[in-house]
Amino acid sequence: MLLFRSEEHIHHWRQAWNQPEGAVFSLRQAWGLARAWYNEDRRQPDWRRKTKDEAQALFTELGLTSAFWQL
Amino acid sequence: MTDSADQNTITDIRVRSAVYDSFISRGAAISRAEAADRLSLSARQVAAAYQRLAEAHMLVLQPGSGEVLMANPFSAVPTAFRVSSGERAWWGNCIWDALGILVMTNRDGTVETACPDCGEGLTLRVAGGELESAPVVVQFTVPAAHWWDDIVFT
Numbered sequence: 001m002l003l004f005r006s007e008e009h010i011h012h013w014r015q016a017w018n019q020p021e022g023a024v025f026s027l028r029q030a031w032g033l034a035r036a037w038y039n040e041d042r043r044q045p046d047w048r049r050k051t052k053d054e055a056q057a058l059f060t061e062l063g064l065t066s067a068f069w070q071l
Numbered sequence: 072m073t074d075s076a077d078q079n080t081i082t083d084i085r086v087r088s089a090v091y092d093s094f095i096s097r098g099a100a101i102s103r104a105e106a107a108d109r110l111s112l113s114a115r116q117v118a119a120a121y122q123r124l125a126e127a128h129m130l131v132l133q134p135g136s137g138e139v140l141m142a143n144p145f146s147a148v149p150t151a152f153r154v155s156s157g158e159r160a161w162w163g164n165c166i167w168d169a170l171g172i173l174v175m176t177n178r179d180g181t182v183e184t185a186c187p188d189c190g191e192g193l194t195l196r197v198a199g200g201e202l203e204s205a206p207v208v209v210q211f212t213v214p215a216a217h218w219w220d221d222i223v224f225t
Contacts, residue, residue: 006208022211
């Protein structure tokens with residue numbers, strides 16, 4: 001997951017490096033992802049990875065609903 | 072679950088905890104030798120725990136050495152995503168992970184990277200637990216269903 005100056009820069013980079021389209025989204029959504037994904041202390045014995053359903057629900061809650069985000 | 076499986080689970084939890092504690096508190100990965108010493112385990116037990124944790128997608132190991140490469144959101148090696156907070160600094164695996172480091176450590180700080188197209192330095196700031204807005208956009212190449220096909224590339 002990369003950070004670009006603008007969508008125009010993404011487009012230029014994709015063309016220069018023959019990269020697939022992928023998904024473009026806002027910094028706000030990325031922050032939401034980071035907060036929801038990493039808000040637990042993984043040193044704790046009872047921590048576990050999110051299930052597929054939990055992850056999918058999280059993406060949906062953040063408005064990440066395109067085919068790209070389907071697990 | 073058998074006694075052996077129970078013991079493996081307990082060992083894996085202790086090892087995972089030590090790996091994350093090292094990143095969080097020291098800003099660096101713990102080596103297998105250090106983990107064995109700290110947890111009073113044999114080298115073989117640590118290696119086996121690392122392998123089980125890697126198979127469970129909780130760690131990514133370096134080819135060859137078997138040392139930790141990634142314990143998401145932390146990278147054990149330098150990347151394009153530098154996270155700084157006070158006296159502490161880390162490397163994130165991507166922008167999501169870099170932001171995640173500040174979330175997991177519950178710290179304010181900065182994330183520094185560069186636009187892959189033009190090379191311009193880009194800095195994000197978290198203050199008071201909130202990310203300040205910035206004129207940037209985020210791009211993700213690999214669809215979610217394929218993230219673990221090649222997690223290093225992802």
